[in-house]
Amino acid sequence: MAAVRTIELLQQTSLTTLVQRDIERRILSGDLAPGSKLVEADIAAALGVSRAPVREAFRALGQAGLLRTEKNRGVFVRQVSLEEANEIYEVRAALEGMIGRLAARRIRPEQLEKIRAVVKKMHVVSRSLDAAAYFPLNVEFHELLAQASGNRALIANYRRVVNELDLCRRETLARNAENIPLSTRDHEAIVNAVAKGDEKLAERLLHEHVIESRERLHRALAKPARAA
Amino acid sequence: MAAVRTIELLQQTSLTTLVQRDIERRILSGDLAPGSKLVEADIAAALGVSRAPVREAFRALGQAGLLRTEKNRGVFVRQVSLEEANEIYEVRAALEGMIGRLAARRIRPEQLEKIRAVVKKMHVVSRSLDAAAYFPLNVEFHELLAQASGNRALIANYRRVVNELDLCRRETLARNAENIPLSTRDHEAIVNAVAKGDEKLAERLLHEHVIESRERLHRALAKPARAA
DNA sequence: TTTTGGTATATTGTCGACAATCTACAAGCA
């Protein structure tokens, strides 16, 4: 049965897809900083492919909001201004509230269990204030919750919005590590509301959680970057 | 000053962009039916360009949710199942509610005036039950409202969701022309709420309006297609 | 008749080449 997976993989995986995933990963990991210019030939050479798949990947990532294309000048990792980030956070709050409501309505036991496991890990990490370890757990928590909503259109839109925010959000946690324990407490309250099936509460808590994130971003950007 | 516009146009317009816009238009107008296969060489020949720009446009439209790509088999206009349409409508309702709230808060007089003009036109058309004439007005009404929200991220997400729904929504109005007067009444109530700056009411009315649209879709699909 | 196998054709995936455009820098002029 693993063979079926392999076949599907080969059927779906073109060079373009591979390149696209690689660039997306590098952007979201912060490896490619916002504003950086991406040179087609360089990326093509680095990955050992021609420019065509790279250009196609650029088009997809442009539509996804991760890249900005200027004709005859090149493509750049998108820079999200503070003002834009505010607007995106507002959208995310609405989507996340919806996720809370739907997840509370139809989360399945095994999904709940997985989320609780993540929260438990966060609890451990939160004591060390290790932002680098906390960040992926935070992403996973929200991702699992989104999946529990059971609405594919919602999940897709949520992911896109989160990706855009990741363009500037990475800074936040590193600069405000002291917020981690607060955030962890939020997550526990959210899981409990979802577990109880309290749609209204889950919706409100998640909405507020996002708005708090937005305020954390503001405070982080007001601060100077921490010394390296 | 017109020259500046022309220069900007040339700076931003690549063949890929042109092809992308053309295909998108043909999909949304119903010219290319959901499920249709798009052959690269055919489109390239029809537009007098090579396959490269067509392929890039495909990638972008795939990411936008209008096309589905199967490796080595081709690209197809996305088919939205009834179940998926339900989920998308649910997301749209949330976004549209947010649009109502924000528009009520910060719509500007000239924007309100434009929307009232559209509603007036709808009122005229609605007597003739002419779905073909009503459809674009309906799209414009919601588009103007979205713009009045002043949140660019919200506008972008809204447009994407509406585009996806247009893949199946076109059927609805044509088959249920008798709903046009009801829909027109909705629109007037919405404009009044926005004009009064009643955020809660505008949010609720728009949310309900979308949910009603969803139910209209269900009734339309239960009906047989009208005779041609 | 149905199914299997193979071949021809059509279509997509990838590549390298060339043209168009931009950028950086140096030479010339005020």
Next chain:
DNA sequence: TGCTTGTAGATTGTCGACAATATACCAAAA
């Protein structure tokens, strides 16, 4: 010195060609 102009190099935009894959068709066997 400071500004303009022109040239060289680098980068992107577009194209046509070839390879890889899928599809349609036909023949042969069960």
